[in-house]
Each structure stands twice: as C-alpha cells, then as structure tokens.
Amino acid sequence: MASSASRRFEGRRVIVTGAGSGIGLATAERLLAEGAAVVAADVSATRLGDLDGRHRGDPLVSVVADLSVAGDVDRVVAAAAGPVDGLANVAGIMDGFVPPAEVTDEHWSHVFAVNLDSMMRLTRAVLPGMLAAGRGAIVNVASEASLRGSAAGVAYTASKHAVVGLTRSTAFFYAPKGVRANAVAPGGVMTNIDATFTSDWGRERVMPYLTTDLTPVATPDQLAAAITWLLSDESSDVNGVVLPVDGGWSTI
Ligand SMILES: NC(=O)c1ccc[n+]([C@@H]2O[C@H](COP(=O)([O-])OP(=O)(O)OC[C@H]3O[C@@H](n4cnc5c(N)ncnc54)[C@H](O)[C@@H]3O)[C@@H](O)[C@H]2O)c1
Numbered sequence: 001m002a003s004s005a006s007r008r009f010e011g012r013r014v015i016v017t018g019a020g021s022g023i024g025l026a027t028a029e030r031l032l033a034e035g036a037a038v039v040a041a042d043v044s045a046t047r048l049g050d051l052d053g054r055h056r057g058d059p060l061v062s063v064v065a066d067l068s069v070a071g072d073v074d075r076v077v078a079a080a081a082g083p084v085d086g087l088a089n090v091a092g093i094m095d096g097f098v099p100p101a102e103v104t105d106e107h108w109s110h111v112f113a114v115n116l117d118s119m120m121r122l123t124r125a126v127l128p129g130m131l132a133a134g135r136g137a138i139v140n141v142a143s144e145a146s147l148r149g150s151a152a153g154v155a156y157t158a159s160k161h162a163v164v165g166l167t168r169s170t171a172f173f174y175a176p177k178g179v180r181a182n183a184v185a186p187g188g189v190m191t192n193i194d195a196t197f198t199s200d201w202g203r204e205r206v207m208p209y210l211t212t213d214l215t216p217v218a219t220p221d222q223l224a225a226a227i228t229w230l231l232s233d234e235s236s237d238v239n240g241v242v243l244p245v246d247g248g249w250s251t252i
Helices: 022-033 045-054 070-079 105-133 154-177 200-210 220-231
Strands: 013-017 037-042 060-064 086-089 136-141 179-186 242-245
Touching: 013 022, 013 070, 013 105, 022 037, 022 045, 022 086, 022 220, 037 045, 037 070, 045 060, 060 070, 070 105, 086 105, 086 220, 105 136, 105 154, 105 179, 136 154, 136 220, 154 179, 154 242, 179 220, 220 242
Parallel strands: 013 037, 013 086, 037 060, 086 136, 136 179, 179 242
Antiparallel strands: none
C-alpha cells in the first residue's frame, strides 16, 4: 500500500477493470490511496460490494459489468461521467491450458472476448477524451504467455500476444498526441485466477515449465506498483513497452 505522502493521482480519474480481486483490486486500492478517483469494474457484484464496503467515503464508483459484452463496457465508460486520465485493463481469465487440437470455437471466442475485445473497446472509448486533453495513460495486463508458448493454453496465449499488439499499436498511433499505452507481463501471481488444467496433454506439456526456483510467485501489490507507475507521470517517457513483472521468468 502506498504511503499517504505519495499522492501521484490527486485530481485524476482512472478506470480499473477486474477490480474485485487480485491484481485489479490491488491496483484500485493503491490508486485510491494515492488520490485517484476510481471507476472499478468487475463481473462479480459480491467482490465489488466488498471493495465498496472498505472504501466508504472514498471517490470510488463500482460497476458490475461483464466486459465480454459490449453494452456492459459502455456502462463502465458512462459511469466515469467524463474523460478519464487513466485506464488499467486488468480483467482476464485463464483457459484451462487447452492445446490447439482441443480448443472449441466457443472457448476461443470467450477467452478473446474477455481478455482482448474488452481491452480494445475500453481503449477505443477512452481515447477521444484523452486525445482532447492531450494526455492519458493506458496500461494493459498481458502475461508471461505474451512472451512464450509454454505458459498457458492456445486461447490464452494467443489473446495475451494480441494484448501486446493492441498496446504497441495504441502507443504508436498516439505517441505524438500525449497518450501512452504500456503493458505489464506478470509471471505467477497469488490471486483467485482459475489455473486448473482441463486438458491432460495441456497439463503434461505445460506443467514442467511452470515450476522453477527462479520465478517466485508475486503478490498483487507488486503488480499494482508497476501498473500505477506506468499510469503515473513518473513514467512519462515510457511508451509501448511490455514490462515483465515476473521475478526473472522472462530471462529463462
Ligand atoms: N495471477 C497470475 O498468475 C497472472 C499471471 C499473468 C497474467 N495475469 C493476468 O492478470 C489479470 C488479473 O488476473 P488476476 O490474477 O488478478 O485474477 P483474479 O481472478 O484474481 O482477478 C480477475 C478479476 O477479473 C474479473 N473478471 C473476470 N472475467 C470478467 C469479465 N468478463 N468482466 C468483468 N470482470 C471479469 C473477475 O471477477 C476477477 O475479480 C488477468 O488479465 C490475468 O490474465 C495473471
């Protein structure tokens, strides 16, 4: 948790998705502690209710939304009630480590809708306000699976590689306009994400690559520290990067 001396986000409004749990929750709470007004979106009403309960009186607006649905994304943007300074696209789901030969169209589409389409739609929605203001910061949560083929199933891996493309494209197009887009690529993080294997071959093939002494499991707060830095003016010349926050996994 940030000290009260650090108020980097005073006067700033930031949308955080996946704010009910794990990395998104830690990010939302750190932003609130640092002075931001936060629009917190999550599909879980229970989790957002808990967040609200801990932050009564804080500048927090919670929106229960399934971000795989375009109309729900619109409701999140409407809840911001105006331009935002930052967008943290954190919400995402795993894919059961399902290999290409076993993935169904439905599974593929759902993983992409949550992990990628939601980020594109939110990015598209906040950009006009950021461009009018001549500044803004977007941070997308990618994954170790953005960097390699051995960290998840095919749908998750492909969607998280695409998150990198979304990030770099956004950074490229709007660098001259004062809007930045960066990504963080977490390794293993202690959260509620469902990391069960639903494929035998997925388990047999991937499991050996997930366990190594070099990659201790991170805390959500460690990710929130990186995400808020990329959202803040302290990273004002950092644009289009994919920052591994993985204890060194990306070096293997
Ligand atoms: N935990 C890890 O080891 C790890 C590693 C690499 C990347 N990531 C990424 O970090 C991000 C956050 O995951 P986490 O580990 O904090 O998981 P988490 O499950 O603890 O939190 C994710 C939150 O997103 C919400 N969510 C899921 N689907 C949603 C939807 N359709 N609409 C709105 N909200 C939805 C969930 O309700 C949950 O509160 C994800 O993008 C994930 O891919 C996690």
